[in-house]
Each structure stands twice: as structure tokens, then as C-alpha cells.
Amino acid sequence: MDIGKIVDFFYSRFFWRVCVLLPLFIAVITYLRGVYRDKFTPSEELPYYDVQPRAEEDTLRVIIVGDSWAEFHTNLSGDTILERAARRISRPPVRSWTRGKGGALTKEIYHYMFESLEHEYEEYADRCTQELIESAPDYCVLFAGINDAIFQRSLEYYQENMRLMIRMLLHHGIRPVVMQIPMVDAAWAIDYKPYLHRTAHHLKARLVGTRQNTIPKYREALTEMLASTRLKDSVLYIPADRWDKKGGWDESKYISDRVHLNMHGYHVLDSCIAAEILSDWTKRHASRRKASGPGKD
Numbered sequence: 001m002d003i004g005k006i007v008d009f010f011y012s013r014f015f016w017r018v019c020v021l022l023p024l025f026i027a028v029i030t031y032l033r034g035v036y037r038d039k040f041t042p043s044e045e046l047p048y049y050d051v052q053p054r055a056e057e058d059t060l061r062v063i064i065v066g067d068s069w070a071e072f073h074t075n076l077s078g079d080t081i082l083e084r085a086a087r088r089i090s091r092p093p094v095r096s097w098t099r100g101k102g103g104a105l106t107k108e109i110y111h112y113m114f115e116s117l118e119h120e121y122e123e124y125a126d127r128c129t130q131e132l133i134e135s136a137p138d139y140c141v142l143f144a145g146i147n148d149a150i151f152q153r154s155l156e157y158y159q160e161n162m163r164l165m166i167r168m169l170l171h172h173g174i175r176p177v178v179m180q181i182p183m184v185d186a187a188w189a190i191d192y193k194p195y196l197h198r199t200a201h202h203l204k205a206r207l208v209g210t211r212q213n214t215i216p217k218y219r220e221a222l223t224e225m226l227a228s229t230r231l232k233d234s235v236l237y238i239p240a241d242r243w244d245k246k247g248g249w250d251e252s253k254y255i256s257d258r259v260h261l262n263m264h265g266y267h268v269l270d271s272c273i274a275a276e277i278l279s280d281w282t283k284r285h286a287s288r289r290k291a292s293g294p295g296k297d
Helices: 003-010 013-040 068-075 078-089 106-112 130-134 146-150 155-171 186-191 195-207 215-228 263-292
Strands: 060-066 094-100 139-143 175-179 236-238
Touching (some): 068 263, 146 186
Parallel strands (some): 139 175
């Protein structure tokens, strides 16, 4: 055995280019593809689970799930605000339960709908919304999409994940309440961060081709999805201008980060949600009674 030739081989360009650098390059590309697929592609449809029979009662049950808007809703007693707002309007009485996770993208919110409280770590309990859906509520309000815009996910990512959430709720006989993305200051949410953080964010957005997406584009994408999938008539859609007349950051409704509502903002928002749900329920209830005919209700 010629030791010199063996040594020369290990020092040769062929060894480093083909035997070391090429496998390393392939491994890095494979890893990055996996990361890209997990973070930037929409979810696949998950298998449905069973829900309990709906209770026969005159109380409208409403759940609210989503991102930090849902999480803040819990922290600022939003369920109480919504129930009181509904009580001021008319019967039937409304009960509300909220669970959300700050920073959640639509894909994550969808996956949380399939997570129960049977987690090893208690800190995960605030994001698990499966038990809320299993309780068979009448309505489910979706606070979702703001982080898709802030973190520059594609319009297709937003559309598909919203479609999956809506279809899953409809499968269980739950009326989806789809909130149009409000005109939060998405640019401020990134640009106030340290230089390296926001630079990395803008670079990532440019690489995946979503840098120019704006909230109006996400709004248009949602409208297109609801129309093309024929889901428009199956959801209660609430445009942002129903409660946000100014149509942008308003210091009377938002905290200083220009993304999250303050207590007054939730009073305005929840009053709108309560009114929209009760109006929708009244119309649907009247339609059912009319369809059943005299003496059949």
C-alpha cells in the first residue's frame, strides 16, 4: 500500500469537492428545504375528530381563537366585555370563551385546533383550542392573519390555512366568524426592532418573494378565497370598517406597539362582534322557522 498516494488523495481537490463539500452542500440544501416547507408552506388538511352533541339551550355559545389578539382578549377580560355587550342588545344570552397564542401564524392556529390540554408542559395550555371546538359552540371567531402579514407569509399560505380552518369548523356545525385583517401598522412591528433583527426579516421576505405583500393584498386574497371556494355564504364575515371607522392605527384603540388593542379597543371590537353575531343568529333562526312552516318549529 502506497501511503503517499493515500495522503495525496485526502489532500486532493477531488476528495474535498466530491467527498466532503458536495455531501455537505446536499445536506444543507435538504435541511433548508425542510425548514422552508415547514415555515413557509400551508398546512395539509388534518383528520377531523368527534365533538360532543350540542346542548339544547337558548344560550349562544361563542369561542374566540387565534393569535395575540385572542390572547390579549383573554388578558383584558374580553369574554366578559362581549357577554355584557350582547346583554345590552337583546336575547338570547351569550357565553364566550377565548384562547390564543401571541405570534401565531394561521398555520399554527389551525394546528392548535387539533391540540388538547394533554400536554407535558403547562405553558402549552393557552394555545390548545381543541377542547373549545369539542364543546360544539354555535360560533367561532377567528383572529388570524396579522402575523402572516407581519412575518411576510405568502398570500397562498394565508388563503389555504384560512380555508382549512373554515372547513373544519363547518364540518362540526360551527358558524365561522371571519374577521377581516385590521389595518395595523405591520411595518412598525418590524422596523422598531433592532437593526440585525429587522434586516434578517427583510432579507427573508425578499428571498421568498413576499416583500411587497401588504394588508390590503391579504384582504383581497381572503375575499378571493371565500368566493372561489364558495364559502362566502357559509361564514359570518366582519369587515374591519364595521368597528374600526378610522381604518388605521388609532391611539384611542391601540397600545403603543400599533398592533394590539387596548381595553377601549376591545370594548369597541366586542360590541361589534356581539351585534354581528346576534343579528346573524336572528336572521338564521327566522329562516329556519320559516322553512319549517307553521306549527313545525
